[in-house]
Amino acid sequence: MTTKTQTQTGLAGFLCEVTEEPVTFQECLACAQRGAPGCPMMPAVLHDIMNSIRDPEYADNMAKQAGAEVGFSVTELIGCPRQHVLKKKNPYWEKPSSMYRMAFGSGYHAALAQYPSGIKEQTLTWKFTFLGKSVLLAGTPDFIEASPNGWHIVDYKETGNPPFGHKVPICVHCDLDVYKGDDGLMCPNCGALNPRSSAVARVYRPPQARSSHVSQVNLYALLIAKNAALLEQKHGAKASGFSGAEVVYLSPKTPVRCDVRLDRETTLALLKVRLTALLSPGLPPVLNEADELWRCDYCPVRAHCEQAQCGPVGKAAITEHEE
Numbered sequence: 440m441t442t443k444t445q446t447q448t449g450l451a452g453f454l455c456e457v458t459e460e461p462v463t464f465q466e467c468l469a470c471a472q473r474g475a476p477g478c479p480m481m482p483a484v485l486h487d488i489m490n491s492i493r494d495p496e497y498a499d500n501m502a503k504q505a506g507a508e509v510g511f512s513v514t515e516l517i518g519c520p521r522q523h524v525l526k527k528k529n530p531y532w533e534k535p536s537s538m539y540r541m542a543f544g545s546g547y548h549a550a551l552a553q554y555p556s557g558i559k560e561q562t563l564t565w566k567f568t569f570l571g572k573s574v575l576l577a578g579t580p581d582f583i584e585a586s587p588n589g590w591h592i593v594d595y596k597e598t599g600n601p602p603f604g605h606k607v608p609i610c611v612h613c614d615l616d617v618y619k620g621d622d623g624l625m626c627p628n629c630g631a632l633n634p635r636s637s638a639v640a641r642v643y644r645p646p647q648a649r650s651s652h653v654s655q656v657n658l659y660a661l662l663i664a665k666n667a668a669l670l671e672q673k674h675g676a677k678a679s680g681f682s683g684a685e686v687v688y689l690s691p692k693t694p695v696r697c698d699v700r701l702d703r704e705t706t707l708a709l710l711k712v713r714l715t716a717l718l719s720p721g722l723p724p725v726l727n728e729a730d731e732l733w734r735c736d737y738c739p740v741r742a743h744c745e746q747a748q749c750g751p752v753g754k755a756a757i758t759e760h761e762e
């Protein structure tokens with residue numbers, strides 16, 4: 440088992456579930472072994488969480504081996520760039536409960552990797568130059584498969600809260616979603632619509648993958664395209680283009696499959712924006728996209744972020760702005 444001691448920067452230990460005080464990994468494990476009254480953590484669970492902690496230098500180490508100056512994993516690229524930089528500059532602590540789901544998920548990932556077909560958990564890299572730096576991008580799709588129609592990519596996400604499909608009202612003239620405005624149902628083209636009129640129909644929208652997961656799978660598609668020779672040489676798999684991609688949300692009740700549209704241009708643009716934020720001097724800006732603000736609620740370096748910002752961030756910043 441790898442245990443970590445407090446360091447100047449990076450994950451320094453756990454934040455105790457009971458006292459909310461920082462403790463070292465070993466102190467926490469020892470406390471659990473003594474019974475830890477009032478705490479949900481138990482020794483075997485803590486042991487698994489500690490073993491699931493990814494080396495924060497993982498991508499940089501791969502970059503060094505490949506002769507690049509700096510490395511990023513796909514997971515790092517789809518997260519908050521400011522958080523990534525702050526984590527490298529400051530010590531931080533996380534509650535074991537907030538790391539539990541990741542450790543829990545890796546167990547089921549390992550079980551699914553036993554499926555004999557396809558290519559499972561093959562790490563793919565792409566070295567390129569950006570802003571004068573030699574960069575290595577690394578990513579490990581859960582499952583890829585070559586078919587006559589092209590590559591198919593699948594990524595798994597464990598969650599107790601998978602997306603679900605629902606019926607939405609649309610305007611039959613424009614095929615656009617209608618929304619509730621001050622004057623009732625509104626079509627972006629036709630204006631106010633009577634909800635009982637035949638202009639409004641209800642159609643089923645299947646569950647949608649979350650935006651960061653869509654980006655993740657799209658970045659994997661870039662990596663697969665760059666690694667065609669490796670995939671053929673190592674796995675004997677060859678395909679031209681892509682037949683599709685999906686994110687599968689593994690909930691305790693049932694898997695929920697969400698098709699993902701692959702969009703190379705948008706993904707290259709995202710890659711440039713994220714790398715610019717990560718490689719530029721100074722701290723990247725705080726998140727301000729509405730569907731990303733949830734990250735701030737779980738961010739272990741939020742205090743450092745708010746200190747540097749001299750004010751609240753996340754949903755709290757938006758609320759303050761609106762008041």
Ligand code: SF4
Nearest residue numbers: 455456467470471478
């Ligand atoms: S086992 Fe629970 S109570 Fe004990 S230090 Fe760890 S988190 Fe805190």
Ligand code: SF4
Nearest residue numbers: 519522726735738744
């Ligand atoms: S608090 Fe939000 S904006 Fe700040 S580093 Fe964390 S995730 Fe990023």
